[in-house]
Amino acid sequence: MPIASVPLSWYLILGAALFWVGLYGLLASRALIRTLMSIALMLNAVVLNLVAFARFVEPARTAGKTFALIVYAIAAAQAALGLALLIAVRRPHSTVAVEGTDVLNRAPRVVDEGKR
């Protein structure tokens, strides 16, 4: 098998493309859910960069992979925080009396009222 049949620059250009598609989404979309997705795309591109670099520049690859893991953790944290905020900001709209005591059952219905 020929070595380096896929050059590093291909990965990096793909990473750049994904990153700026994410940025486009961030700028163009005003809905929080889609904004969160765009940010996930951007961080995903960063991880692609890191993994590709790790393959090519670092023999042990520990720094690159650790860095990638950290970016993953940050991405997950941001998504979770965003969704918590989304729920917090939706709630003041809704004025619903909920029947039953099943707390977890309540969530979808409460928000249903928020769509007005």
Place this chain on the structure above:
Amino acid sequence: MFEQIVFLVFAVFALVAAIKVVTTPRISHAVLWLMSCFFGVAVLYLLLDSPFMAGIQLLIYTGGVAVLIGVASVVLRGAAREAQRRVTHSWPASIVALSLFLLMAWMTLELPLPEAPQAANPEGSLALLGAALVDPAGYLLPFELIGVLLLVLLVGALYLGKER
């Protein structure tokens, strides 16, 4: 050659999926495209000789983040509908994004990048990574700090999401 074809197929797939994420009007479809994009990138990690990263990519992004966003859009159906209405094509944004992409592409070609990859993944590289994460001379503190970050997030998100 074979690898190049695989790369191109999945790179185009991931890129198209990413573009769909930001352009498709329906939010549920956007989430599915997001998952597809993550999946395509995970395949590229296999190509990069990092099955571990591929697994983590699927675990955290597809299984975690994307499912989370999907659940949220089920929970917040109202918000999802709103998002549907608000997808607009924005010329300034696309010009900014495109020019920055061209800048990065130019930079990538301009900089001296290594031609050949390092040696293939040695046996037990996973153990090496694990050891580096708990080694005081490695990345012990960042690893611990991830825990603190997630704790803060957990506490804060619970507070924000609490009913009152």
Place this chain on the structure above:
Amino acid sequence: MLISDYLYLAPVLSLLAGALLILLLDLLADREQMGRWGWKAALASGLLALGSTFLLGDAPVRVLNVLAYDVFTAYVWRLLLGALVLLILLGESYVRSHTDEPGLFYALLMFFAAGALLVAASTNTMMLLLAVELLSIAGTLLVGFLHADRRATQGAIRCLVYGSAMTAVMALGFSWFYGLTGTTDYALTSEALSGLWGSSPAPVIRPIALVPVLAFVLVGLVVKTGSAPFHHWLPGASDVSGGFVGASAPVAASLAILPKVAGFAALVRLTLVMLPEALDLHIVWRWPLVGILAVAAMLWGSLLGLRQHNIKRLMAFSGIAQLGYVLIGVVLATEAGLSALLVALTAYVLAEMGTFTAIAVVSQKMPLDLVSDYRGLYRRAPLLALGLLLFILSLFGMPGTAGFIGKLWLFTETFRAGYIGLLILAALSSVISLGYYGRVVRAGFMDSDAGMAPVPVPAAASVVLIAMMVGVLVLGIFPNTWLRWAQAAAQVFFASG
């Protein structure tokens, strides 16, 4: 080796321990008890952290491979922790009356401060990224803390979106540094970059090709820590995206002080440790990149400050202009310039802390925070008015105040280094700032207070106010010890050559 490393982490650890303790107490105690005990626990852990920095000695130490403890770190940590202690005192009455979860608020504040400490000390890009993220997530949660207030949640969302985007941009820049050098450690990066550059007769890299990467890192870090103008003009941010308007006064003060000080420390470390000084890269980074940022911050802050009627926003813009001056210290990147930077930063913290205390007190009574609410303040609350005057004079740079020393030294060094254009712009911005500082002073001392009620000043707030006033005056009149200390801190980066 491990144990002693953790010893150097004592300030961070005591903050984290304090936070966990408060969270645990929160489970056991009810709201009343938390209101009474929460801030005391927070204060205790803050003081413990502050005290522990005095036991650590001066020798530079590498902590767990990713942090550096030296005189510079010690200086910045003490500044941060001092501010934290005062913030806790200041927030006490406000928090007790405005939230039903005081314990959680203090826990988040502790985490926030711990993040700031780690940002200031980190010597590894991934550590820096993670610490900045801790700082910003805790900050976002603080902004969104007052639940009943929809503005707070909106502010938090804005914080999160811009913050996340900036994290991504910064991470992209760092990934390139890693890609070019194969390491994330500052010092090793510097070595590797020198290797890429210096050995062969013609440099392998043209510096221009790395400008985007440098710009990503700079913009990401600076916007994320709020030390530059960007967080004001990003799309849709007629409100301040940093959450100043949405945030309550104690939160606004925390956001105005802790991340910025930490961000400056990180910026200094990046400039002086990561970018090899002999190379063009270092020069490109300082000027034009940081320089343009400094000019933009000064002019932007001053000009927009003129148009503000909300005092919180006015002070936010003034803070931006102030940090523009401080950025000049990074442009200079000399030993004296760096000492001047530390001095100016300290003066900024003192004045800002005092101003926000005054604003917080008035805001309790008049929540709209208009400049016109301060009419005749010297008759309604003499201590507040005097303090405000003193802090504004210090921000402007009146002789006899701490602000004067910092500004004078910075400007002298700028002159000496030959950045005449920069000096002129800084002076210009200083003159412009008279316009809005003057407005506040005129409202407080000259306008009549007809129809305005007196403002009661809580005990904790007067303690903070008086402490800040004394600080501003003492440092302004007898600055010698302080200056020597700042010089010692700056020497860390220049001692070896």
Place this chain on the structure above:
Amino acid sequence: MIWSELLLRALGALGMAILPLVATPFLVSGSRKVVGRIQNHRRPGGLQIVTGPPARLRTLAAVIKQLSQGLIIPHGADRAGFVAAPILAVALALATWAVIPLGPEGLQVADLEIGVLYVVTVSLLAPLAVLLAGWSSRTGNAEDGAFRAISHLISHKVPLILALLVPVMLSGSLSLQEIVLAQQIPYILPVPLAALLFLLAAEAEVGRLPLGGAEASGAIATGTLDEYSGTMLSAFNLAEYVNSFTVSVLFSVFFLGGWRGPWLAEAPFLGTVWLLLKAFVVFNLLVFIRAALPRLRRDQLLAFNWTYVVPLGMLVLVTVALVDKLIVTLGVTSVGWWGAGLLAANLVIGLGMVAVLVWVERAGKVHRAAPGMTLRDGPRPEER
């Protein structure tokens, strides 16, 4: 690339995919018989034809009937998603089998270095199929059902993963084959608590009765699967059964020593027999549990999971790590003493947990059922 090897791999994968598919109908009818015996309905389904061909063939007939039904896509559903969901469900259910070691060596489609990670990932993707089904149906019941099911699935992932980490830690590897090889004594002996946690979480995970109720067919029609019928519905049911067989196999691999057993040296293929035998026993155990107990209410179940099961999982993980390290540091080399030490630690934690539960019960802090809730959400008369 060696094509013959590729071909062999492909054949192996096919075989591994067919194995659970073939086993499923028999497991279905078997578990129905068991449930029938336990719950005293001799003839599941009420009055049945007692004449005609032997009962065993009825399973086959049922399979043919299910497969021959048409595809019905309701008007207004999102067509692509609606069809993709059952396919995804079945694919995910079968995907785990790729890394299960059936014998000492070679009898495994792929011995991944990251095997456990793979298993966890595949199981974390399962909510995806549910989400897709709920979404694309575009009806309120299905969407509510999807939300309930996912919150349920995700909640039980946590103790499942915590429990999985214990064998990973003890064997020092993420490869399933390595984990089997490391089990000089089956891990259920030294760490019974982890095994118990895994079993509990797995039982809840596959959505079977006592801990099921993710879909709560009594409360919200058929939940996620409201709009599904015919072949696609049976695909979901198939996936569900395959899943519950898969967790049995996984339990055998992680805690019962996998293919280990006597006479392996003479006949290596016996490994497969041992593994399937163990899995069959575990499967029946799960059937017993669900037949013998009524269903718990969903909110109680989730509350119990987060308040007791998850902390217990963390406690077990930390304790096992410490005790394991301690024993190694003390210089004990005998497997027996090592196991005894861990077992003692497990027993202490287990008894402590029981004491806590008893105390909570005495102190009256148990979350009592609200009136009217138990009936509506109560156990189904028979299993689907």
